[in-house]
Amino acid sequence: MADVIVHDPALCTGCRQCMTACSFKKYGTYNYNLSLCKVLEDPRGGFVRVHCHHCTDPMCKAACPAGAVLKDEETGVVTIDQMLCVGCKACTYACPISIPQMGRGLKIMVKCDMCGGDPECIKVCSSKAIKLMSREQADALVSEMAARPFVPATRPIAGANKA
Amino acid sequence: MKELYPWRKAVKIPLPPAVKPQLIRHFTIGLLYPVTDELREAREKAGLDPVPPTAHRYRDAVDDIQKIVRAIGVDRNVGLDLDRMEYKYK
Amino acid sequence: MTAKYSHFLGCVMPTKMPWAEAAIMRTLPKLGVDVVYLERSTCCPRAGVWISVDRRVWLTLASFNLLQAEQQGRDVLVSCNGCYVTLFEANKVLNADPKALEEVNKYLGAAGLSYHGNIRVRHYLEVLYEDVGIERIRREAKKLTGLRVAIHPGCHMRIWADGHILRYFTEIIDALGVEIVPYGLEQMCCGLQSNLADREFATYERAKKKLDAIQETEVDGLVLVCAGCYDQFERAVSTLRKKDNYDFKVPVIHLAELVAVAFGMTPDEFGMRYMRTAPVDRLIEKLERITGTARLPAELAAATENVPR
Numbered sequence: 001m002a003d004v005i006v007h008d009p010a011l012c013t014g015c016r017q018c019m020t021a022c023s024f025k026k027y028g029t030y031n032y033n034l035s036l037c038k039v040l041e042d043p044r045g046g047f048v049r050v051h052c053h054h055c056t057d058p059m060c061k062a063a064c065p066a067g068a069v070l071k072d073e074e075t076g077v078v079t080i081d082q083m084l085c086v087g088c089k090a091c092t093y094a095c096p097i098s099i100p101q102m103g104r105g106l107k108i109m110v111k112c113d114m115c116g117g118d119p120e121c122i123k124v125c126s127s128k129a130i131k132l133m134s135r136e137q138a139d140a141l142v143s144e145m146a147a148r149p150f151v152p153a154t155r156p157i158a159g160a161n162k163a
Numbered sequence: 164m165k166e167l168y169p170w171r172k173a174v175k176i177p178l179p180p181a182v183k184p185q186l187i188r189h190f191t192i193g194l195l196y197p198v199t200d201e202l203r204e205a206r207e208k209a210g211l212d213p214v215p216p217t218a219h220r221y222r223d224a225v226d227d228i229q230k231i232v233r234a235i236g237v238d239r240n241v242g243l244d245l246d247r248m249e250y251k252y253k
Numbered sequence: 254m255t256a257k258y259s260h261f262l263g264c265v266m267p268t269k270m271p272w273a274e275a276a277i278m279r280t281l282p283k284l285g286v287d288v289v290y291l292e293r294s295t296c297c298p299r300a301g302v303w304i305s306v307d308r309r310v311w312l313t314l315a316s317f318n319l320l321q322a323e324q325q326g327r328d329v330l331v332s333c334n335g336c337y338v339t340l341f342e343a344n345k346v347l348n349a350d351p352k353a354l355e356e357v358n359k360y361l362g363a364a365g366l367s368y369h370g371n372i373r374v375r376h377y378l379e380v381l382y383e384d385v386g387i388e389r390i391r392r393e394a395k396k397l398t399g400l401r402v403a404i405h406p407g408c409h410m411r412i413w414a415d416g417h418i419l420r421y422f423t424e425i426i427d428a429l430g431v432e433i434v435p436y437g438l439e440q441m442c443c444g445l446q447s448n449l450a451d452r453e454f455a456t457y458e459r460a461k462k463k464l465d466a467i468q469e470t471e472v473d474g475l476v477l478v479c480a481g482c483y484d485q486f487e488r489a490v491s492t493l494r495k496k497d498n499y500d501f502k503v504p505v506i507h508l509a510e511l512v513a514v515a516f517g518m519t520p521d522e523f524g525m526r527y528m529r530t531a532p533v534d535r536l537i538e539k540l541e542r543i544t545g546t547a548r549l550p551a552e553l554a555a556a557t558e559n560v561p562r
Contacts, residue, residue, distance in 0.1 A: 012440075013408040014441055014459070015442035015444075016447050017408075020179075020449060021301070021305050024179065024305045028178070029179045030179040031450060032450050032451055032454070041458075045437075120305060124300075124301055124304060126411060127411035127412075128411065128412070177306075178306065179449060181450070182306075182449065185299075185302075193295040194264040194268070194296050195265075196265065197268070205271050205527040206271040209527065210522065210523065211274060211275050215267030216262075216290045216293075217294045218295045221292065224294075226364075227317065227366070228295055228364075231313055231314065232310070233363065234362075234364075235307070235313060235360050240307070241306070
């Protein structure tokens with residue numbers, strides 16, 4: 001099974017460089033609305049990143065009436081076939097985090113396709129908040145992140161101010 | 164061409180609009196910001212040379228940059244005319 | 254063998270922060286670091302832009318800057334986080350990948366140049382902390398006790414998994430005896446990158462949020478080392494002042510200025526008063542009071558007479 005993207009909110013600075021890189025890769029311009037991943041503000045402080053997890057049993061695939069959502073068994077990447085999609089948005093409503101979005105140009109749905117295995121967003125992240133790792137490693141890291149107490153990324157930097 | 168073929172779509176440069184003016188400045192003066200009179204004064208007051216020892220002072224560095232850019236051919240790819248310093252397509 | 258450095262200025266530092274440039278170039282020799290200007294330097298160029306547009310341009314133009322230092326027989330000292338990431342990553346790629354180096358040299362050959370990749374790229378903080386030594390700074394620096402500052406490290410300072418540059422930043426400020434006041438949004442980006450996509454977002458959602466939080470803490474200054482972040486703050490402050498009449502009273506200062514003052518320079522020696530986003534007179538007064546170099550009112554009036562704005 002291929003890799004997935006994991007985001008660590010404790011490291012993210014919210015610079016949105018991944019979003020500009022994504023929209024440039026897909027549309028040749030810098031536009032947050034066209035980006036297929038989103039970095040949003042966590043109401044508790046810090047940032048969360050919303051991106052496709054390429055689920056093992058994707059809801060979007062189950063919901064698609066046209067059979068346009070495909071899961072590659074070998075790489076694990078979930079993609080939407082441009083020629084089959086009818087743009088009904090069923091996948092957006094079925095997805096727990098509403099990943100597929102209406103694309104620009106053709107009235108069909110688009111979503112993250114991992115840039116063919118070499119995601120552009122990973123390359124530009126300076127704070128190393130997004131990482132590419134195998135599903136098993138990702139599971140371990142995410143459960144470790146879930147277990148640690150919530151510290152907003154906006155905490156004072158450790159060791160800075162002892163007084 | 165617009166008058167002859169009104170149905171043709173304009174050529175789109177694969178470059179974000181925000182980057183276009185930055186590239187022109189990069190390839191004409193070597194850096195993003197020019198040296199102004201206010202800056203010369205402030206630099207002298209800080210005890211520095213009025214013109215920094217960057218490409219601002221060494222014009223040949225800009226020529227080298229332009230030669231390199233031409234060799235890579237990226238000026239053609241983004242539709243930038245290096246002699247006139249303007250984009251061929253809007 | 255002591256390392257010799259060429260200081261890579263970048264775009265913003267020589268044109269917007271002459272005080273920081275002067276502070277770095279005057280303090281480091283005092284601390285026993287051999288530093289000269291990296292001459293004929295151009296834009297670093299911005300990795301975030303060029304990696305996506307054309308990777309070859311990024312590598313070639315970065316190596317154009319690196320080879321100026323190589324010709325001088327020196328390592329590169331970078332004080333801007335953005336330039337550091339660009340040059341450091343490019344140097345890493347060129348060292349690890351002979352094919353990339355060969356391709357870069359093919360393009361550099363058009364200008365009659367070549368790069369061999371025998372130098373290091375180091376951050377200003379690394380040089381201060383490792384070469385000068387944190388112990389020496391702790392021991393010899395005049396303590397600026399009573400100064401309260403907010404810090405903005407910047408995104409690109411985090412490229413190391415162990416976060417050592419980030420740690421150096423706070424430790425050096427601590428070593429100068431300056432109190433760091435937390436304001437809650439230290440980790441947030443300044444918004445420079447967002448400028449390319451959405452200027453409103455960059456100004457209001459990123460920079461203004463930080464400025465608001467910093468203003469509330471009533472600190473003496475906002476300390477940073479990244480020239481790119483300074484550029485963004487300066488732009489945001491002037492935009493907000495014009496548009497919303499928003500006045501940001503906290504001066505944005507470079508760490509090198511504090512280091513310079515702690516090692517015995519007076520603020521006027523490196524032109525601290527000119528080209529600022531906010532008036533620094535109160536900060537200078539405070540610094541002079543702390544270091545005991547305060548001057549007579551008449552002298553002060555003469556010095557501040559020609560201050561623009």
